[in-house]
Amino acid sequence: MPATATQTTSAWAGRVQPRVHIAGDGPPLVFLHGAGGLTWDPFLDALAKNFTVYAPEHPGTTPGDPDGVNSIDNLWDLVLYYYELFDSLGLESPAVVGHSFGGMVAAESPPPEPSRVSRLTLISPIGLWRDDTPIPNWMTLTPEELTPLVCADPQGPVAQQMFALPEDPDAAADATIQFVWSMACTGKFVWPIPDKGLRKRIHRITAPTLIIWGHRDGLVSPIYAEEFRSRIAGSRVEVLEDAAHLPQLERMEEAVRLVTEFCSS
C-alpha cells in the first residue's frame, strides 16, 4: 500500500485552506470526490500504484476549515478555484477522475480552458437532467432510503464501508458531522436539482473521456451515460454489471483496470 501524504494548501486569495491527499508514483491524476466527502479508499490506493494521485477535499469539508465554502458561491467560482489549486500543486494538465458530484465538477473543469485536463474520467456523474428520469435529491433521503439506490448489494461490504458508523460514540459523532457537512458544502452547488447548465458547456471538452456507470445505479440512472457520451466528442462508455452508484468500489478491479489503461494510453 503506498504511503499517503496530506498537504494543506491555500487558495482563492487565502480564503480556502483545503487539504489534498497525495499518494503514489507516476503521472499526476486528480480525484474529485462525491457528495459525502473524501474517503481514501482501496480504489485510490490501487490507482496510486501507477499514478501520483491528488485527492483534494471540496471547499469547506476539510476539518478546521468549515467556512472555506463561504467564499465560493457558484460553479464558475469553483472551477477557477480548482485551476488555482492545480497551479499550487504544479499540475499543468493532469488526468482528472470525478465521481458523482465530483464527476460534475470534473466535467465543468475543461470548458473554460480545455487544455487544463489531459484525460477525463467521469464515474456516475451528475450534471445533466432528463424530465423522464429525474434524479432523486439524495440530501433529503435517510441512509435506509439511499443505500439501496447507490449500492447494488445494500447488505454488502461496500454499503458497510459507506454508511456504517464507528462504534466509538465520539468517532461516530465526528463521522456524522463530517458526512452531513460534506453534503451541505457540495449541496450548495446543486440543490435542489443537479443541473446547473453543463449541457450548454459540455461540448467544449476536448480531452479524451471515459464514462463509467453502474448498471444498477438507482440514483443517477445509466440512461444518463448516453446523455454524456453523445455530447462529448470521442468519448466512450463502460457500464459495469453488479454495480450501482459506486462502481469504482463495487467493481473495483474492473474500474481500476479501465481507469489505469485509459489514463496510461
Next chain:
Amino acid sequence: MKISMFHLMPHRELPADFEQRYKSVWVDPPFNELADPSRVGQFYNWTLDELVHAARAGLDGICVNEHHQNAYGFMPGPNLMGSALARETAGLDVGIVQMGATLPTTNPPTRVAEEYAMLDCISGGRLVAGMPLGSPMDANMCYGIPPIEQRERYYEAHDLILKAWASDEMFAWNGKYQQLGMVNIWPRPVQKPHPPVWVPGSGSLSTWDFAAKHDHCYCFLSYFGSGLGKKVMDGFWEFVDQGGIDPNPHRAGFLQLVVVGETDADAEAKYAEHVKYFYDKCLHIPLHYLGPPGHQDHRSLTHAIKSGTAARTQEVMNNLANYTFREFADQQFVIAGSAATVRDQLREAVRTLRVGNLMVLLHIGSMPHELTLENIDRFAADVLPYLRDEWGDWENRWWPESLRHQRQLVGV
C-alpha cells in the same frame, strides 16, 4: 402584557389512519387524495371567523403564518389572510400579527416590505411584522433554497426590507442574492420608523444575537411546552444579561397551546382527541425533513450532535405517538383544564419564561368550529383578564404604539 391568538389553519379532517398511510404531513402528502378544495374553502373561512371572533372577544392580537405543501397549516400566502383580518377588525384595538411572510423565499424581498406596508396602511398602523426564516420543508424542499444559503439570504432580505421602509430616497441595492437598481417602495408603513419586528426562532445563539442586535422581539415557537421553553428562554435571558441589554419581558414572545373547559375533566373530554390529532397527524414529519444538510451551520451542527440535543429531539419526536392527553397536559405541551387551572399554569409559565408577548394556539388540529369559538370565549372571559396586568411596569416597545394601552373587554 399582550396576548394574541395564533392560528395554523390545519386540515381538520385527515383520515384516522393518516400517519400510518402517509410518509409525511409536509412536502409530499397528495392533496387530491386527502382534501377537497370546497371543503378547504370552508376551513379558510372558519379560520378567519375564529380569528375575528378572538379579536372581538378581547384578544390583543391575531396571528397567522406561512407554510407550504402540507396539511399541518396551509396558508402559503399569510398576507392574504392578514389583509382580510385587517379589514374585518377595522375599529378594534387589535394587532395584526403576521408571523409571517417568509423572508428567504419571497422574491424580491421588497415584496414583503410592500405587502407589510399595505397591511399597516389598511389596518391603520396595527401591524406586527414577523420575519421568519422559514422551515426547512418550506424553504429548502418546497421552494428550492439551498439549505446552506438560507440564513444568509434571510439576513440580506431583512436588511433590504428595513432600508426600504426607512429610506426617504430611492436607493440601489447591490446584494449577494438581490440586485435591485431602483428601490422606492409604495406605500410606506404608517408606523415610524417601522412596524415592530418579531423574529421567530428555535433557540439558536445566532438568532438571539440577531434579534438583540436589531432590537427585535425574539419569539420561541415550540410545541413542547414551557419545560423545554424554559431551557431556551433561560439561555436567551442570560444572553441578554451578558450583553447589557435591558431585560424588558416584552422583548420575548412565546407560543403555547391552550384549551379551556368548564372543569379539568370537561377540558379533557372536549379537547383530548383534537390534541392527540395535532401531535399524531399534524406533526407527522420525518425527522430528516427537519434538518437537511446545511440547515444548521457547522458550529450548530457540531453542538447539536455532540451535546445530544439532536438525539433528545429525536427521542421526543419518536415518543409523541405514545403520549396520552394527561401527559401532554402534565408536561404543559398543552395548558389544559378549567379556567382556574389554565390561568394559574399560564401565569406561572409567563413569569418563569419572562415573556411579555404571548401567543396562544386556541384552535388545535381537528377542533371543530363551534368548539373553537367556545375555547376562545372561555379563554377571553375567564383567563385573559387575569393575565393582562403581568409585566405592567414595562413598556411593550414591540407592540404597535397606538395599541399599547390596555384593551377594554368587549362583547363577551
